[in-house]
Amino acid sequence: MPDDHSPARPDGRGLVLLANSSAGQSVARLDPLPGIRRRLPAARVVELGPDDTLDDAVAEAMAGDDPAAVLGVLGGDGSVSRMAHLARRHDVPLLVLPGGTFNHFARAAGLDDVDTALAAFVDGRIRTVAVAEVSADDGEPVTVLNAVSLGAYPQFLSERTRRGNLGKWLGGVVATWRALRGARPLGIVHDGRRASVWSVFVSVGRNDPDRHAMMQRARLADPVLDVRIHHARGSRVRAMASLAFGRRTIAVLRALRLMPPSSDLERFVEAEWDIDVRPGDAPAVYVHDGELEEADPAGFTLRVRAVPDALRVYAP
Incomplete structure (x- = not known):
């Protein structure tokens, strides 16, 4: 308000x-x-x-x-x-x-x-908004405004960061190519269920049901987490295609039948979400609001929780 x-x-x-x-x-x-x-x-x-x-x-x-x-x-x-x-x-x-x-x-x-x-x-004009907090293992919780991600997107961002001298555009092209050739699924355990996944996105607040890669939140005051999981049943091409977040790009990829089928995707809406991550051959990294973080390569627990009315922001 x-x-x-x-x-x-x-x-x-x-x-x-x-x-x-x-x-x-x-x-x-x-x-x-x-x-x-x-x-x-x-x-x-x-x-x-x-x-x-x-x-x-x-x-x-x-x-x-x-x-x-x-x-x-x-x-x-x-x-x-x-x-x-x-x-x-x-x-x-x-x-x-x-x-x-x-x-x-x-x-x-x-x-x-x-x-x-x-x-x-x-x-x-001040509005009160919900945020999330994320922590790995016993680390200090960090404020999240948009989303947390595991899997393909952090791997892509890690590749692009390593090629920072090429600039964002060319570095992104090279990172995409490398990810298409070498993307690795990672293991997760949630509520006793084990799965091999290409990616996980956790958005602050309920988000667009037609998107998997949720880089931008859709609502400011919604104190829940919108979790999307892409199970590793398809190709690396589909794993990378699922990272598209522009409406036009998604429409083109869907028309080309490169987006993953709905049967490969899973959604949860929760107030708190804990997950045990088993990186295996994949990099032990995660991303929050575009910031890349490294974690224990042997495995780590990622905890995300929604916090209502947590931040006051000047906004129309």
């Missing part, structure tokens, strides 16, 4: 905005910072360098006699997700300015551009 009581002033007083210079800028091609500074002259704007971290910058912003009343971030999904975690830790609202390649959470929140996000901030 909207909340008209913003802890920061319309001129930006009380806001600390962190700008991640390493985020992709395919949407915001022009530097938005000059315009942001003009509209929010009293805000503290911090540009992060390549060696700076969000955690350190937020710790500094919250220290002293004048801590931030609102945390803001200009960046991509990984930066936004981490800032959401820090905003929850310090119990302050979050201002999201889309500055990445896909901006999945920003788009789900109706923040299609920086101007829309700034207007919501100036108007003091």
